[in-house]
Amino acid sequence: MTTILGISAFYHDSAATIINNGQIIAAAQEERFSRIKHDASFPKNAINFVLNYSNLKISQIDQIVFFEKPLLKFDRLLKTYLANAPFGFESFNKAIPLWIREKIFQKKILYKNLRKLDCDYKSDKNIFFSNHHLSHAASAFFPSPFDEAIILTADGVGEWATTTVAIGKNNNLEIKKEIHFPHSLGLFYSAFTYYTGFKVNSGEYKLMGLAPYGEPIYENKIKKLIDIKEDGTFRLDQRYFNYTTGLTMISEKFVNLFGQKSRDPLKDKITKFHMDIAASIQKVTEEILIKLVRSIQKEYKIKNLCLAGGVALNCVANGKIFKEKIFDNIWVQPAAGDAGGSLGAALALWYIENGNKRTVNSNDDMKGSYLGTEYTQEEIEKQLKSLGADYEVLNYEDLLNKTTNFLSNEKAVGWFQGRMEFGPRALGNRSILADPRSEKMQKNLNLKVKYRESFRPFAPSILRDNLSEWFDINTDSPYMLLVANIKSDKKIEMTEKQKKLFGIDKLNIKRSKIPSVTHVDYSSRIHTVTKRTNATYFDLISKFKEKTGCPILVNTSFNVRGEPIVNSPTDAFHCFMGTELDFLVIGNCILDKKKQDLKLKKNYINQFELD
């Protein structure tokens, strides 16, 4: 039996994964424990969790692998300054001390931190280093249901690569070609995230969610920033950007091109301009991705595609790729960002370096991405009692019936069951649930529960068997990484007058039979649910269907804006008390807000920084 611990850290989204003879046992992001969104620090809590889950200590682990090669990153850093000096001193002055302190002697730092967790760990000889995009590619291919596939990875930047194409076959994976820094699709998108006033590496979802409110009228202007070849490869005109050696994403030239300064999120409102910018960058990104995907399929003639890297979290673009039918099958790693690098690094070591055999699982090896913490009923009750919560314990059947009643009466329910999800999406184990038929639910959930911008859409969780009755798609989307349109018979067409309404005002128009999960362009980010991957959640939606005829629930992550998704029953209770959630269901316990001691209510929202 060989155990491998994979670690990603020191940039953003630190995480740890443990695999045992190639089987994924446990994985979690550090942010869920530290309660700091996108926490980049050494993931000691996540490592402790995966070790405890496997009943192992660091000294009992056979191999430990870090998700990238720090010295290659340093090489990129130095060459970037060489290419720009004498410009860039301010950034150099910030970067060098950080590198010397935390990154350049990474093996030593890793060893020191790991030894703090177990003093019996006495040698760094079992520490390995993968490569950033190899880790992404491995996380996309090895757990996939494919024996052979083309793997496309795209993100901000790894060591040098920002985009790669790899071929995976059986237990091997080889990167064939790359696009190098500073030419990066991830950084290109992030530059617009910054320009529209959202946080880089975090607010990209917001930009994507804002896009359907606008018109892509800046498409041609955006294309002045980038040279796109027929095969989808690209270079960015660096005169418009400032991220190589500056402290901002964009230059003055960028601002002058679009004619408005960057939005200050604390002062400036989101206007039609920002919506049009969002629509335009989304359109250009989709065009590049579709060209890339089409050209690599033509070249390698393999029918399966795997995607990973932060750009693969752009589920709207994924949906467009799927609709183009360029590949027969597409599989996207649910933890496509850097957290998933810990998983990919461990699998790359097991299969590529160690040369172990691979057995393909036709359903994929991710176990529904339910790889995180779980709590027994006894532990849940113990935590709730110590918090002073008032709760009722019900049997399974009553729990489902009661929750269904709350939901159909337009109540917002915090739903906490089983193992926590690995990756940025809540997939029905750490979720806030609601009735999608409600007209006011999107606005209410955004403003009173999540405390976030009212334009942001919610996703539907739908029983897989009912998917094609409601949406124009008929494929599994268990990780909420595909966007599809609602079926025409479920739509409520807008009148000409309504179509002319300004962006967010369209939200108040009932656009379908499930308005809470129908975006203004009639699209939805689909989460398909089956009994196999999540039996409890499947039973709940089935019960809701039995009562209402609707096989769909609103599913959003169990947190407020800027907060990591809740990890423990204690986190869930704090979030429940700090927001206007009506009910909380944890394990077999039900909590009614009206019955709680109001003194337990804390000022919750100000604890978390806006992203």
Add this chain to the structure above:
Amino acid sequence: MRIKKITINFLSFTIKTISTFVIAIFFFVFITPIGIVIRLFKKDLLNYKFNKDKSYWIKKSNLKNNMKKQF
């Protein structure tokens, strides 16, 4: 207590100033001239320029990634 605080602030300011001074020497005495010479020889380290080729892909060398190494 106040003297302790002033001493800590003074020391941290001194360390920061020395560190910035050393980094500035490294940047302007080594990095800048080397960078300028490289550019004088028309070497485009970051592939800044657009070209008329069909593709911007960079073929990956066949060298196997050695996971024992940090580079």
